Amino acid sequence: xxxxxxxxxxxxxxxxxxxxxxxxxxxxxxxxxxxxxxxxxxxxxxxxxxxxxxxxxxxxxxxxxxxxxxxxxxxxxxxxxxxxxxxxxxxxxxxxxxxxxxxxxxxxxxxxxxxxxxxxxxxxxxxxxxxxxxxxxxxxxxxxxxxxxxxxxxxxxxxxxxxxxxxxxxxxxxxxxxxxxxxxxxxxxxxxxxxxxxxxxxxxxxxxxxxxxxxxxxxxxxxxxxxxxxxxxxxxxxxxxxxxxxxxxxxxxxxxxxxxxxx
Amino acid sequence: xxxxxxxxxxxxxxxxxxxxxxxxxxxxxxxxxxxxxxxxxxxxxxxxxxxxxxxxxxxxxxxxxxxxxxxxxxxxxxxxxxxxxxxxxxxxxxxxxxxxxxxxxxxxxxxxxxxxxxxxxxxxxxxxxxxxxxxxxxxxxxxxxxxxxxxxxxxxxxxxxxxxxxxxxxxxxxxxxxxxxxxxxxxxxxxxxxxxxxxxxxxxxxxxxxxxxxxxxxxxxxxxxxxxxxxxxxxxxxxxxxxxxxxxxxxxxxxxxxxxxxxxxxxxxxxxxxxxxxxxxxxxxxxxxxxxxxxxxxxxxxxxxxxxxxxx
Numbered sequence: 001x002x003x004x005x006x007x008x009x010x011x012x013x014x015x016x017x018x019x020x021x022x023x024x025x026x027x028x029x030x031x032x033x034x035x036x037x038x039x040x041x042x043x044x045x046x047x048x049x050x051x052x053x054x055x056x057x058x059x060x061x062x063x064x065x066x067x068x069x070x071x072x073x074x075x076x077x078x079x080x081x082x083x084x085x086x087x088x089x090x091x092x093x094x095x096x097x098x099x100x101x102x103x104x105x106x107x108x109x110x111x112x113x114x115x116x117x118x119x120x121x122x123x124x125x126x127x128x129x130x131x132x133x134x135x136x137x138x139x140x141x142x143x144x145x146x147x148x149x150x151x152x153x154x155x156x157x158x159x160x161x162x163x164x165x166x167x168x169x170x171x172x173x174x175x176x177x178x179x180x181x182x183x184x185x186x187x188x189x190x191x192x193x194x195x196x197x198x199x200x201x202x203x204x205x206x207x208x209x210x211x212x213x214x215x216x217x218x219x220x221x222x223x224x225x226x227x228x229x230x231x232x233x234x235x236x237x238x239x240x241x242x243x244x245x246x247x248x249x250x251x252x253x254x255x256x257x258x259x260x261x262x263x
Numbered sequence: 264x265x266x267x268x269x270x271x272x273x274x275x276x277x278x279x280x281x282x283x284x285x286x287x288x289x290x291x292x293x294x295x296x297x298x299x300x301x302x303x304x305x306x307x308x309x310x311x312x313x314x315x316x317x318x319x320x321x322x323x324x325x326x327x328x329x330x331x332x333x334x335x336x337x338x339x340x341x342x343x344x345x346x347x348x349x350x351x352x353x354x355x356x357x358x359x360x361x362x363x364x365x366x367x368x369x370x371x372x373x374x375x376x377x378x379x380x381x382x383x384x385x386x387x388x389x390x391x392x393x394x395x396x397x398x399x400x401x402x403x404x405x406x407x408x409x410x411x412x413x414x415x416x417x418x419x420x421x422x423x424x425x426x427x428x429x430x431x432x433x434x435x436x437x438x439x440x441x442x443x444x445x446x447x448x449x450x451x452x453x454x455x456x457x458x459x460x461x462x463x464x465x466x467x468x469x470x471x472x473x474x475x476x477x478x479x480x481x482x483x484x485x486x487x488x489x490x491x492x493x494x495x496x497x498x499x500x501x502x503x504x505x506x507x508x509x510x511x512x513x514x515x516x517x518x519x520x521x522x523x524x525x526x527x528x529x530x531x532x533x534x535x536x537x538x539x540x541x542x543x544x545x546x547x548x549x550x551x552x553x554x555x556x557x558x559x560x561x562x563x564x565x566x567x568x569x570x571x572x573x574x575x
Contacts, residue, residue, distance in 0.1 A: 006363040010349070010356075017351045109345040113406065116311050116341040117364035118333040256314045260274060 003119050007127025008134070011101050015131070024096045025135050029143035032085040037150040039078050043071075044154055058222035072157035079151075079160070083226060084216040086140055086173050087234075088209060090181040093136035095205040098188035101128055103198040106262060115255045125189070125253050132188070133181040144173045168228035176231060179238040183208060186245035193252045193262050264289040264414060264445040265310065269319030272305050279305040281469045282319065287462075289413075290443045292436070294450055294460035296558055301467045303449040304344060307416045310447065311341045324414045324445075337365065340407035342417040346399040350392035354383055354402055357391055358409060365410035377405035381435070397428025404435060415439060418449045433459060457554040465561050472561055476554055483557045485510055485522040487550040488530060492517050493543035502540045503533055520550065 015021050057065075057077045065073035105111045114124065148164050163169070187205045195201035215234075218224045251257070265287035272280045280302035287293045295303045308314045310323050312332035321328050326335035348357050355374055362370040378384040381401040391399060400420070407415060420436065421429040429452075436459055439446060450456050456463055457476050465472040465479075472479055480486075492499065495517045503521055504512045508529050510522040519537075523529045526549060537544060 003364055006360060010352070010360045013356065014349055014351045108347065108350060109343070110347040110349055112313065112343045112345075113341065113347040113361070113403070114364065115313055116336060116339075116343070117361065118336045118366065119364055120333065259308065259313055 003123045004127040004130065007119075007124065008131045011097070011128060011131030012135075014104065015097055015101050018100055021096055021100050025093050025139055028089055028092055029139040029146075032082065032089050032140075033143040033146040033150065035085065036079045036082040036147055037154070040075060040151060040154050040156055043075055043078065044156075058225070061222075061225055064225075064227060068159040068163075069157060072159040075156055075160045076163050079147075079164070080226065081216075081220065083169065083172055084212060084219075086144055087176055087180055087212055089140040089143065090133075090136040090177040091184040091208065091212070092206070093139055094132035094181045094184035095188045095208075096202055097132040097135060098128065098185045099192055099195075099201040099205060100198045101131065102189060102192035103195060103201050106192070106196065111258050111262075115258065121250070121254060125250060128189075129182070129185045132185045133178065136181045136184065137178050140173060140177045144169075166228075168231055171228065171235065172231045176235050176238065179235060179242055180212075182242045183238060183245060186242065186249040189249040189253055190245065193257070264291070265293075265321065265323050265447065267310075267319070267321040270306070270309060270316050270321055271318045272302070272309060272314070273317045278468055280309070280316075280466075283466075283470055285464060285470065285473065287445060287447060289445055290440070291461045292440050292446045292448060292459050294448045294456040294463045295466050296450065296453065296456055296463055296554075297466035298562065303466055304418055306466070307341070307418050307447065307449055310414075311339050311416050312336050313341075324412070337410065338412050338414065340410065340412035340415045342403055342407045342415070342420055344418045344422075346403035348391045348394075348399055348402060348406075351390060353388050354378060354391055354394070355387040357402065358406060361406045362409050367410055373409055377408055381405050382431075395428075397424050397431070400424055400428065400432060401435075404432065408439075413444060415444055415446045417446060419451065420448065421450070421452060421455060429455075453554040453558055463554075465558060467562070467565055471565055476557075479554070479557050480552045483560050484552045486524065486526050487552075488521050488523055488526045488533075489546075489548055489550055490519040490521065490533070490537065490542075490544060491546040491548075492519065492537070493545055495519070496542075499537060499540055499542050502536050506533065506536070509533075 016025075057073060061077055061080070062073065065076065068076060105114070148161075151164060152161060184205070187208050188201065191205045192201045195204065215224065215226065219226050224230070265285075267283050267285040270280060270283040271278070283306065295306065297303050305314070309316050309328065310321055312323075312328055312335045315329060323335055324338035326332075326338065328335070349360070352360070355378065358374040358377065359370050362373055367373050375384070378387050381404065383398060383402060383405070386394070386398070391402065394402065404420070407417070417436070421432050424432060433455060436446065436448070440459070448456070448460060460476065462473065462475050463479060464470050472482070474482060495514060500512050500514050500519060503509055503519060506529070508524065510524070512522075513520040521533065530547060534544060534547065
């Protein structure tokens, strides 16, 4: 475990000296918390806005507004649009960290001396994955905590507060989030094995955003409804996807592959 | 200390190393010479348990490849072709990270010892990105030594260094040899190999020659003795050529160049014969062929091109 811990410390010491990585890790969570809070603030300041929104709420979503007032339902509908941001965060941050970390090792040719130590492949991959996943998941959870505290301070309706702490949201943030972080790291390892530039690797890896963005826009268009059932299905699907991606990443991360195939 | 048996490595349809048999003794400095793509780096990587051989095996520092590679790596230090240091981290942080990876007990003490030994202590807190190539190479050597391995594998340790830095590195390697460590050295620098190595293996996918630098010279060129004469007459060449132990005689200016097996015992008879034939002998000396000439002769026999693409 000491080697994994030392790798995590080394990764953070190195990667957070990169301003772009630091910006991604710091800025995205602030955005994820600030956007819904800003909208809540706008709603609280303008009751007419709530009425206007109320007319646009899809019928499917209205079914989720049991026991909520019209104002609470409108507030909840608007905040719900941002739940996907909390799913994108744990994906984006690990991809950025892992891309810079792995490509950085490739370009400075530091992987060979590292592989020459008694470290096992599992320790190396585990350390790199942890160094990427921990900030992504922690930042997501902190942003979510900021949203909940901010919403409470803004005195949103009790029904909305209940919804923010119901299993649907908690599953999305605390279960789907880490699973997505693992997806991000696996994809970054796979892409990094072929890429030679961290930005290219990062941008290519970000293609995994597409399915999530599709869900986001489908919800905005009222085509689907992100509810507890869908979040659970996403979680189950991610377990399967992660298992496959992780197996591919581990295979690519074998020391012989790194030394002889990674260019 | 290192016993290599039939070691072979293929990458798809490219054979990088073929059927290498070799024994390197404890405390020996052994040099691999060969063109680019000859399999030198691949051999070192196999010996360091970084890549698996396709066939054959080796025992390094008491551990057989593929059986306990972690223990093997714990007892072997590798200087890779590129220094491979974390540019954003300080020199001390680079070393302490690797000391942890090797499981060194007194990390701080060991880092301090090697930074001081290699003259980098004063700059221990500076980012490695600001270091010159020579300093980076010294730091990489310190990293390879941190866990005090019994076997050191050094891949091109002085390539790209200025003469002063190269000399420092060579002196450090000499110091390691004096400590009794077993060192395997890949190099293109034939003068360096000549000075540092107890034995040399000329590699071009397979081992073409293996011996001490002096013995390789003898094997490839024989021993050549030059007799400087005040006045070279044609009959002197015939006089020398009459000896049955003389392999070849050449006249160059006022000199006779004679190829012999055992000059120490054969020279007196030649000198006596020349003097009685009326020759005025000024000097007698042995021509020392450079290792470069030996290497180039071996390569031309093999039909190898001097440079070709590296194996993966």
